[in-house]
Amino acid sequence: MLNVEHLSIHFEERGKREDAVKNVSFQLADGEILGIVGESGSGKTMTALTIAGLKKPYAVIDGGSVWLDGMDLLKLDDAQMRSVQGAQIGMIFQEPMSALNPTMKIGKQLEEVLILHTKLSKEERRNKVFAAMEDVELRNPGELYDKYPHELSGGMRQRAMLAAAIVCRPKLLIADEPTTALDVQTQDGILELLKKLNQKYGMSILFISHNLRVVEKLCGRVLVMKSGEVVEEGSVEGIFGNPQTEYTKELIAAIPTACGKNEGDKSTVDEAGMEKDMWEPRKVLEVRNLNAYYREGRARRQILQDVSFALYEGEIVGLVGESGSGKTTLCKCVLGLLKDYEGEVIHHTKRPQMIFQDPYGSLNPRKTIGWILEEPLKVQGGFTKEERKRKAEEMLERVHLPKEFYKRYPRELSGGQRQRVSIATALMTGTKFILADEPLSALDVTVQAQMIALLKELQEKEKICYLFVSHDLDVVHMLCDRVLRVEKKQVTV
Amino acid sequence: MKYKGRSYNFTLGLGITVFMVALILLGFLWTPYDPDAMQGSLKLNAPSLLHLFGTDQFGRDILSRVLVGAGSTLVIAVGTIVIGGAIGVILGAVCGYFGGWLDEGVMRICDALAAFPSVLLALVIISIAGSGKYKVMAALGIAFIPSFARIVRGEFMRLRESDFVISARLVGVSTPRILFVHILPNILPSLLSSLAIGFNNAALAEAGLSYLGIGVQPPDASLGRMLSESQTYLASGVWCAIFPGIFLVLLVLGVGLLGEGILDRFGGGR
């Protein structure tokens, strides 16, 4: 049904040429679900956008063709392509909040597709919209019709996107990372739904993702892309059971798995057990009977109630909980950023440090890496300029960055490199306790694996204790020795 | 994503600004003729090689008067942004970073002051204190405090919660150092561009006040008053209006482009 032949695309910006897609060919049969996996920059999204006629003007097609039921989409003019978009090709995207028009009612956004592609009456359109909403298992379509995107949950938004994409019953659905922005339970719901729609209407699905676990669940066949080329292609069983290329093996190895670690071993060790351990680990942080509050106008809401726990040198402790459960409040108390609490937070080490989720915001953009690294030393005082520089360069080596980065600015570094600088800055203070707030979620999978290796290395070599905040349970289980769960104002181990 | 094509605002703006300011500074030292010397035989002469911009109803050389008048404009506009900028930055930084009742109070007064269009506020101050070059400067300076304070406050509030500032607090950096070493460099582009906008507003306000006859007073020359006087002779000496006006427009255009160029080139932070 869909036949992509020798597709090549390059970017052209300010006279610089960069190949984005190189000679890519593949087929998609009626009713098939094909996955394309790869990291950012692999060309998978560019391929999908080109099929859907949505490539940016600076992306230039060098050659190839995209056949959809015997018609070459790349040869259509704009008006012809518009009649295909939405009617024969439906598309859903990664971030359902930004992909929906924030100031247009959900119902209107669905109806628009019908206005553009059919001559149905108002009444018929409304019925079709309701039917599509039922197809994607949205309850109360009548009520949702008049709601705005921000009034829906993430999962519901993605379902609404999906409803708009299928309301004209397209033959092909292109899904570009549709589950990436959602939490795990919602992800599974969307995947189930895609499977159901695929079976019910025989709709082919092109599924783009960087998450191999998700692809494994949904797709029958997989294409692995790297730097614009298809490096491997085969059935899901073939790719996962017997990967042929180094790159695919690397990707599979980077999948965090819950069984990658013997769970019964450490995660059940309670505090008493830890203290009886051979090397008598020292406490780095103690929280006793913590009650924390949040002020909302005049009302004072209790967020945490009677929370107690301790963290020890050289351990990695996961902190999980739904959003809004009080995770952030707990972190703020631990860091001393929130003063409105009762109980005790005792640090047995130097100031606690923090690594942030967004590697682009956590380094001062106007300063060099060297300046940022030296700042903790300037605060402590008592170092000469040469000593500071020597220590900063040593620290760069400890987090496996080249010494030359001393003179660089944050904007010249990649996301993973910036996270390394953040860790280095934290270590410069001499602390043994680092709070890491989703430090991996903004990074590519292979970079994630390298970061995990670094965190572990520092844990073992320098006895650093991490409190690791994450919503990705797989990563938490793989990395952490124990897990703290925040739920209903309480923390359970 | 950058839009296609490179921005020439900075280069062009800097070029025009430097050229205009150089001309005006030259006017402080030397003018082709005495700007106040009247010559009955040369009334309302059209532009010629001797008098590039022509002469006015008293036979005075318009080029010389434009240079001297633009000098007053420059002095007043610079003085305004120095007064308004210095006080505004300090108020905005402190209010934005600390928040609380201090912020609430200062911003309330700023709101009240901002309710008056800045020209109007200057009018009030002038009507109470009287007109003249330095009084206009002080009046405009005070009138411009709220706008600077608001911009700086907004930026400090935004950056107060940013990851790199929290990170600096955790490291133990002192508050003044966070304010002026960590945050201030990051708002410099937007501060400079708002200073450019402030300069232009001040220059235009001064010209407007002088046009109304309540700004710069004789014997100080002023572009606004030249324009006001030119209206009577618009039919017979259109150059009396055109040249002072264009001179003012070019100065404002140059500084405006420069302000935007600063944002294009150094703004954004990343």
Next chain:
Amino acid sequence: MKYVTKKILGLIITLLIVSMLTFFAFELIPGDPARSILGTDGTSEQVQALREEMGLNRPLPQRYGEWVLDFLHGDMGNSYYYQKSVQDLIGDRIPITVTMTLLSFSMILLLSVAVSIFSVRYANRLFDRIFLIVDQVTMSVPPFFIGIIFTAVFGLAFHWFTPGGYVSYEKDMGGFIGYLILPSLAIALPRAAMAAKLLRSSLLDEMQKDYVRTAYSRGNGPWRVLLRHVLGNGILPVVTFLGMTAADIIANSIVVEQVFGIPGVGRMLISSISKRDYPVVEAIIVLIAVVTLVLNTLVDVLYKKLDKRIELI
């Protein structure tokens, strides 16, 4: 609703501060109002009597209170110069200034929206490039200079109107509006240029957003995407700017009324300042501040109403 209440409370407090600042600022003026009215001929007994009559001997806070109450009742005091009440003096001038402000505002809105939409539709093409240059220059021209150019071109060269030939609205409504069009345009042009520039960059930002891609993926054409999807979102950041425009128009109308010889509130203000007729100046200034503040509050509430839908982004 809570937001609106909070805004109105804030407005009242700000209005109080404004009235206090104005009242006490005018108290600071050296010289005795009674003396100014009577001139140098008045004897000191006469001055004393007049002071008593005007209530100038009572304590300051009490006089402030009475001044505010009188103002709320529409009594704005008496002119020193004209021996008339201020409300009578400015009453028939207000419609002139209001008409000009409304005309200007509509022009700003129409011009900026129309031009920026074309400019975004043809971004980086010839129309857009010419627009950017013309826009930047227009932004730099003071309204009163535009007014002088209009007078020279349309008045003296083309004879489309008689400079200084203002037509009263009581005599001829059509002629009145006709005479106000060029002054309003002079005020509107620089401000419209600024609004168009803001709107253009806001619309271009919106064009990069994901929902635009979604709209295209459903088969929308470029004009439909621009008008149905992007404009509604892109105009939001400009709403605040348009709100502040009211203050700017009023300020510029003071000068432009002078250029075209229009007997509006602004001209009254200027002539009163040069005559040191303080009650008139005080009343006009408070009036302008009140109008500006109320408009700003309205815009804030309107913005919140539009913005409510996207605050979670």
